[in-house]
């Protein structure tokens with residue numbers, strides 16, 4: 001499974017450091033070789049001698065080790081691996097990696113590398129939920145760091161919640177899956193895709209807004225599926241629950257006007273998938289101050305104006321500015337096919353994925369989606385499947401259309 005693969009395992013200073021021993025064993029059993037680095041704190045939890053004996057080569061701990069530096073420098077060390085795995089990853093090492101701090105051998109190697117990085121975080125639940133950790137994880141996900149875990153459960157400190165190191169066999173599975181993904185053909189290499197996702201938020205006043213229940217799950221899955229096929233993906237997202245696809249450049253926006261501008265700035269592109277549930281209207285003049293309840297309790301009247309129609313605008317761009325393939329989504333609650341056919345014509349996009357978002361369908365926020373693909377006169381009903389599967393099917397279809405050099 002991992003024959004010929006060399007993994008740099010970075011062990012940082014958490015109680016779960018002893019589990020790195022099992023992980024190293026599993027990687028070796030799967031055919032891989034391991035070089036280990038321990039942070040200074042990690043040496044308080046596991047002995048470098050144990051790890052060295054296990055790996056069959058010295059476990060490294062110090063940046064300023066002159067003998068080591070002349071034999072194999074820290075730059076070479078970080079690049080000679082096929083994958084770097086941080087297990088366990090403390091809140092501290094993840095914070096340093098997110099912020100480009102390189103003050104020991106482990107973090108210097110992490111900063112100096114162009115090798116893919118996978119992190120298995122492990123920490124107390126309060127550390128995991130701390131606002132700074134959330135921010136650091138978002139930065140790392142955006143930088144393309146892959147995560148495995150953490151699990152939820154009882155911790156060494158007696159507390160309960162997310163923060164436990166993923167079990168070593170699960171980390172091994174993620175490592176194997178990484179190499180399987182990396183070895184897959186990349187038919188969309190060299191292509192740029194824009195994916196919009198999530199809801200938009202249109203202000204009524206400084207504390208209220210118009211929005212919808214789009215979770216961003218389908219958009220994230222599509223962005224990741226296109227990236228997995230080699231596309232460079234610009235992911236423009238409203239304030240959604242899911243908005244961090246791995247390996248994509250994320251552009252956060254709030255309103256439809258901001259989304260329109262962000263899409264414009266991301267062009268030119270070969271592929272555009274407009275998956276966002278953009279609000280059709282916005283309040284013409286949002287109030288500067290919070291609207292107060294009148295003494296007589298009269299409700300305010302909101303005057304709405306139409307938002308920019310991003311799908312139609314991009315579909316009608318002239319010549320080289322138009323992405324070669326423009327895909328829209330039609331979220332409908334009734335007369336799905338009829339409405340979707342009319343929308344395809346009206347918008348001028350190449351493909352339209354129509355889905356039922358009526359409350360009974362459970363599509364918004366749910367795991368599954370039932371989609372019908374419309375392309376020109378062709379109508380193709382896909383069987384119900386989870387959003388990952390919809391994304392993979394769509395990405396595969398997009399790649400095929402580029403290979404055939406045809407839109408449909």
Ligand SMILES: Cc1cc2nc3c(=O)[nH]c(=O)nc-3n(C[C@H](O)[C@H](O)[C@H](O)COP(=O)(O)O)c2cc1C
Nearest residue numbers: 012013014015039041042090091092093122123124
């Ligand atoms: C007994 C003990 C257990 C610890 N366990 C963890 C842990 O599981 N996760 C974590 O992020 N920090 C943990 N810490 C805190 C880290 O060791 C500390 O933040 C340290 O600076 C991490 O250094 P490193 O990231 O360079 O390894 C623990 C500290 C002690 C004393």
